[in-house]
Amino acid sequence: MRKHFAEELEDLKERVVYMGGLVETAVHRSVHAFVDRDLDLSASVIREIEPEVNHLEVEIDEEILRLLALQQPMAVDLRFLAACLKITTDLERMGDLAVNIAQGVERLLEQPLSTPLVDLPLMAERTKHMIRTALDSLIGADVDLARQVLETDDEVDSIRDQIFRELMHRMGQNSELVERGMTHILVARNLERIADHATNIAEDVIFWVEGVDIRHHLHDHV
């Protein structure tokens, strides 16, 4: 039994999950900041969380390379490290997208108040839930949870369609709403992409645990 290596893999997983927790917080705060027009909250995402996420990406990737080179992992361990290498890339991108949302708060403050969108907080809830579930599936090597993430992504996409429809309708009726509408559309667009990255993480967990690559429905064709 390679006890030390097993412990190192466990430590690595904890760090990836910690990084994921930061990203989850970044998404939570950025959407909150947007809905509540809270500049302090958005600043914490831009100045504190996202730099820490970037830092962790570099640190964790170095650790993965070290384990690949020195331990020469095989089978499930090899798949785990390959999955983690991709998960950190996804998490880092999710951090960037949360910053995009946070940066929208400043633009929003230049614009007059408008009727709040109920669907935006709902979309944010579902997206955060996807991140949480993807991380839980990583923690517990739980492919059932991972598959739930894939299903929720369709739900997020349909909320986005609903938001786009509503905003298009409003902007069509009143051209003064175009600027505000675009700001909101960008938030929905960033959330959608965050959800896509959460889907990637769930796919990586399935690859790690089951050894099957389910991306792009490749398995449907072979």
Next chain:
Amino acid sequence: MATSNPSSTNEPALSPAGGSLPLGLAPLPTREASPAGAPQETVVDARNVNFFYGKHQVLFDINLAVQAREIFALIGPSGCGKSTFLRTLNRMNDTIPGVRLEGEVIVNGRNIYAPGTDVIGLRRTVGMIFQRSNPFPFSIFENVAYGLKVNGLARGRREQEAVVESSLRAAGLWDEVKDRLHKPALALSGGQQQRLCIARALAIEPEILLMDEPASALDPIATTRIEELALELKAKYTIVIVTHNLQQAARISDRTCFFLMGRVVETGPTQRMFTNPARKETEDYITGRFG
């Protein structure tokens, strides 16, 4: 939709993976270890092999087929029976008193355990390389020519010289020893001695090479040379290799077979065995969680 009626558009229809290629691109060249669909020719076929040292059974119902010109790796913990199995393939175990084999080992269509089998001829067809290189205390030339002489294979001196040179070339040793062919073989380095033993085995034109931990006593550079040599020899010979070095099996073999306690747990394409083995026991062994 364009996909349902491609002729209605100037753009070729994009097709899913596995379908025809979009945009008229030529397919990327692929380099597969053992091309799927290539005609396979079984050269070694072990059928229901049980093996006993006296009353002690060490192999249990082994069924394995080795294909022509593949490198077939046998892995497993010490004492799992992989070396014993390797040695059944050219009857090297015959010399041990009290051994018994049940079942059949078919080499080139013949059961090598059938009565009347020409064992010397069998070992000419199925050569063997051991863990410890074992050159004779002769010159380099005489080592390679030895098998020719005892088998009466090379008639004249000139023919012998030609075979010695081609064997040493095939073993990747010629350039290093061509100026000292008549110097003692034991003066060569460990890696050179091992390649000399390979040249000696090649001289009598075998079809199958059995390698029992051929690089375990060698440094990394000499090991690399043996591995590269095995990959070159694969063009002409079938190689069955026992190795404790999992990375070595991963690097050079086409298929890998995992032995445990005298039984075959799993056999499969090497890439799959090391990325996604089907059996828990295999995974535990190759990830080091074993025991």
